[in-house]
Amino acid sequence: MWYPVKLAWRNIFRNKRRTYITAVAIGLGLASLIFSDAFIIGMKKNMIQSATSSFLGEAQIHQKGYRLTREVEKTVNNLPSVVKSLEGEDLVDRFALRTLTFGMITSPADVNSVLLVGIEPDKERKLSRIDDAINRGEFLSSETGRDIVIGSKLAEILDVGLGDRVVATCAQAGTGDLSQEMFRIAGIYTFNVREMDTGMAFIPLKKAQQMLGLENDVHEIAVKFKNMEDAAKENLPLWQKYSQEGNEMVSWAELLPDLKSVFEMTGIMLMIIGVILFAIVTFGVVNTLFMSLYERLFEFGVLRAVGTRPGGVRRLIILEAGAMALISIFVGAVLGFLLTFIFTKTGVDYRGIEFAGSTIYEMLYPVIHIRQYIIYPLAVFIFTLIIGLYPATVAARMSVTDAMRKSL
Amino acid sequence: MEEMNVRKIKDYIVYTEGLEKTYKDNGLEVKAVRGIDLRLKSGEFTAVVGPSGSGKTTLLNIISGLDTATRGEVWLKGRLLSKMKKRELADFRRDNIGFIFQAYNLIPVLRVEENVEYIMLLQGVNKLERHKRVLEILDEVGLQGMGNRLPPKLSGGQQQRVAIARAMVSRPALILADEPTANLDSKTGGALLDMMKELNRKTGMTFLFSTHDNIVVERARRVITLQDGKILKDEVKER
Structure with missing residues (x-):
């Protein structure tokens, strides 16, 4: 082993207790950083999944401007070719077509405004969680029927239950004439998200297109990727490909800017943890090295006296710091891994908690x-x-005679 | 005239002229060394004696370049120390001076042979040569077979032998020993001094001791007595 390395390595074990305490302090900081990072990745993944899988999808395709105005006439351009292209897309796992319009739902007891969503039941079942969230009744069974699925809060407002009849009213594309249809409540869902449980209702796509006078057009294509992380990759050619001919394809990050901000905030949180860790490292290392330095002043004096250059002394102390860092890293990595590994098995139960508009x-x-x-x-x-x-x-700048005089 | 002076300086291993050292102690000016002219020829075995505070250690520190004089100059092997840069001085000290301290000051985490070979490492001596010279010098100081021990496992006398081996292994021209027997009993101290005297005879290295121990004074061939930072007496014993 290179002599200064050997000397530095042995020196840090001269006071084992001090070295171990410092290593554990730094190691705990590192372990907490490793765990926090792992936890934040898990949380992000969970929140994105929660936010996108409930209804949103990991990406959406609309006609440009639709998201801003929500005009019924702004349907996806060249739908057949977009659909055909999506079917052959390697990165895309599945997609579903939707119509969306603001309307009214009326029951004998009350009336409420809703976002009336036309969906393809079979495709939607695999893409979103509406099906899973139904706690009473069942999901839509056909694309043409008169079934409707509403949220539990909306059911309370309208004072309706399974099998009850409600009337949906919306404005038709182009003319703006009102269109009304009666539906039978087939299912009631609970997402634990107020906007969804109160303000949304799902009907079969064909029936919605018929009410809106859209023929086969849709307002939205919800997309799910094979790998969720692809949805966050802004440089994929796919975004350009489907943002042509007056359409736009946007990811969840753009659809949920609040969630994106939360993730940016978690990045800052991680940075704060990092700063705390590095403050611990600073105090730990400086304290340990100075203690060790002042205990061995005479020795450094002797090393200098026998011809060690100031740079040699400097190098020795830096190597001691490096050796200390290696031990701390070992401790931190092992602790961090164990802690993270345990929680990857047990998990952390935040279920039902709503955070940044998304329920876990x-x-x-x-x-x-x-x-x-x-x-x-x-x-x-x-x-x-x-x-x-x-x-x-x-240590390097210390006068040799002073060092030899000041031995503790 | 100047050329003559240079030649004169080169005749000596240590040549000092008008050395003075003043330092401040609690705001008071203390003159530790006052105008010392010291000349040592190669192979001398000299002791600087005097009571505590007479300036012995300060003188040795200035001669070795560990400390600087307030006034006056030091030439070692004809080289003027005050003209050397820090790094140059460190290398010069490494190659030309061996130190023996009162408290041995071995590096406790290095084994005996590692302590001894340390200076040769700094000098860039190759591993084979280092090993050979370490074995030779340990043999000379009577520490055969102890190369693998750590200093804290050795007695005071053995540790001082290691310190002597460390000081001599690089074959420096001058060995400076500051109170080398102060921590040893008289028997061990006497034996060590005899050993150093023998090494001085065999190798021709110059030894300069700072001491107030009679064990050293009895064996020194030249005794310089300091008092209040000045040379009071400079006696060369008859052989």
């Missing part, structure tokens, strides 16, 4: 990523070396 439906599992064991340890190592420069420079 499933157990939250931290995600172990190789990056957590490369970037953070590397940052700790480099930072420790940088911090070590301070005591190293003090």
Whole structure:
């Protein structure tokens, strides 16, 4: 082993207890950073899944301007070719066509405004969670029937139950004439999201197109990717491909800017944890190295006296800092992995909690990523070396005779 | 005239002229060394004696370049120390001066042979040569077979032998020993001094001791007595 490395390695074990305490302190900081990162990845994944799988989809295709005005006439352009193209898309797992319009639902007891959504029941069942969220009755069974699925809060407002009849009213495309149809309540769902449970109703696509006078046109194509992470990749050619001929394809990040902001905030939170960790590293390393330095002043004096250059002393202290960092990283990585691993098995139960407009439906599992064991340890190592420069420079600049006089 | 002076300086391993050292202690000016002219020829075995505070250690520190004089100059092997840069001085010290301290000051985490070979590592001596020289010097100081031990496992006398081996292994021209027997009993101290004297005879290295121990004074061939930072007496014993 290179002599200075050997000397530095042995030196840090001269006071084992101090070295272990410092290593554990830094290691705990690193472990918390690793765990926080894993937890945040898991939380993001869970929240995106919750937000996109309930109804939204991971991406959507509309006619440009539709999202802003919600005009009934603004349907997806060249729908047959878009659908054909989507069917051959490698990255896309599935998609579903929808119409959306604001309307009224009337019962003998009350009336309420809703977003009336026309859906393809078979495709929607596999893409969104409306089917899973039904706690009374059943999902739509055909694309042409007169069944309707409403939220539990809306059912309360309208004072209706399964099998009851309600009237849906909306304005037709082009003429603006009112169109009314009677529906039978087939299912009642609960998403635990107020807007969805109160303000949405689902009817078969064909019936919705008929009410709106849209023939075969739709307002929205909800898309689900084979790999959810692809939906966040802004540089995929797919976004350009479907943002042509007056259409636009947008990801969940654009559809849910609040969620995106929350994720940015979690990034800041992680940075704060990082800053705290590096403050621990700073105090830990500086304290340990200075303690060790002042205990061995005479020794440094002797090393200098026998011909070690100031740079040699500086290098020795930095190597000691590096050795300390390696032990701390080992402790931190092992603790971080164990902690994360345990929670990947047990999960964290945040089910039912609404956060940033999105309800968490499933157990939250931290995600172990190789990056957590490369970037953070590397940052700790480099930072420790940088911090070590301070005591190293003090030692290197110390007068030899002073050092030999000041031995503790 | 100047050329003559240079030649004169080169005749000595240590040549000092008008050395003075003043430092401040709690705001008070203390003159530790006052105008010392010291000349040591190669192979001398000299002791600087005097009571505590007479300036012995300060003188040794200035001669070795560990400390600087307030006034005056030091030439070692004809080289003027004040003209050297820090790094150059460190290399010069490494190659030309061996140190023996009162408290041995070995590196406790390095084994005996690693302590001894440390200076040769700094000098860039190859591994084979280092190993050979370490074995030779350990043999000379009576520490055969102890190369693998750690210093804290050795007695005071053995540790000082390691310190002597460390000081001599790079074959420096000058060995400076600051109170080398102060922590040893008289028997061990006497044996070590005899060993150093023998090494001085065999190798021709110059030894300069700072001491107030009679064990050293008895064996020194030249005794310089300091008082209040000045040379009071400079005696060369008859052989």
